Amino acid sequence: xxxxxxxxxxxxxxxxxxxxxPSRYNHVLVLISYLVASLASYTFLQFAGRIVELRHSVARxxxxxxxxxxxxxxxxxxxxxxxxxxxxxxxxxxxxxxTALSVVPAILASAVALHVVARPLVSTRRLLIxxxxxxxxxxxxxxxxxxxxxxNALVRYDPALFATSIVAAVVLSILxxxxxxxVSRRYVAESLARAPSGHSPSG
Numbered sequence: 001x002x003x004x005x006x007x008x009x010x011x012x013x014x015x016x017x018x019x020x021x022p023s024r025y026n027h028v029l030v031l032i033s034y035l036v037a038s039l040a041s042y043t044f045l046q047f048a049g050r051i052v053e054l055r056h057s058v059a060r061x062x063x064x065x066x067x068x069x070x071x072x073x074x075x076x077x078x079x080x081x082x083x084x085x086x087x088x089x090x091x092x093x094x095x096x097x098x099t100a101l102s103v104v105p106a107i108l109a110s111a112v113a114l115h116v117v118a119r120p121l122v123s124t125r126r127l128l129i130x131x132x133x134x135x136x137x138x139x140x141x142x143x144x145x146x147x148x149x150x151x152n153a154l155v156r157y158d159p160a161l162f163a164t165s166i167v168a169a170v171v172l173s174i175l176x177x178x179x180x181x182x183v184s185r186r187y188v189a190e191s192l193a194r195a196p197s198g199h200s201p202s203g
Contacts, residue, residue: 012156021088021153029085033078040074041176044110047071048180051118067114072107075138079106079145093150102144109137113173117180127181131174138169 008014047067054060080099116122116130142165149155 010157011159011162013159021090023089024087026085026087029081033081033085036074036081037078040071040078043067043074044071044114045180048114048118051114055119064111064114064118068107068111071110071113072103075106075110076103076141076145079142083145083149088151088153090152094148095150098148099145102141102148105137105140105144109134109141109173112137113177117177122177122181127177128174131177132170134177135166135170135173138173139166142169
């Protein structure tokens, strides 16, 4: 009974969705959210490349932490800009504490992603585990941020769409990490091919 009550407070169970509030999107803010996400992704790739080069350096941890913060804050900012783009016909505010805390899962997820891809070789097992943890972290960030909403209305989620959003976050995270590894491996191979015989790419 307790579990059923908790689920009914979170999911749209026995709720007539015809009564849902009408909404629209501010397309300018939607575009800005994409730009923020693109910038965060580019920064992530730059940090990952640098961390690979520093795999035997004491500075590696500092770069890993900085990269995780930059990527995590970027993902978090993209999410909330996207939330601001979702326009309802009633006032919407955000509680400052849960809003601020929602960035933590995004930073942790980014740290996991950097730890996975910032190495010369990545096994399939590490890729799957890293992508799953990253996707789960993004999901926690998203729904944690949604919980920070202060609105004079009931907020409920469609169970099927909720599950789909988590699965999509995990699958896309795995694909993103795989693409990053492919790009890194190709870059290393091309560098070795261009390097003079008997010299490393940086030699």
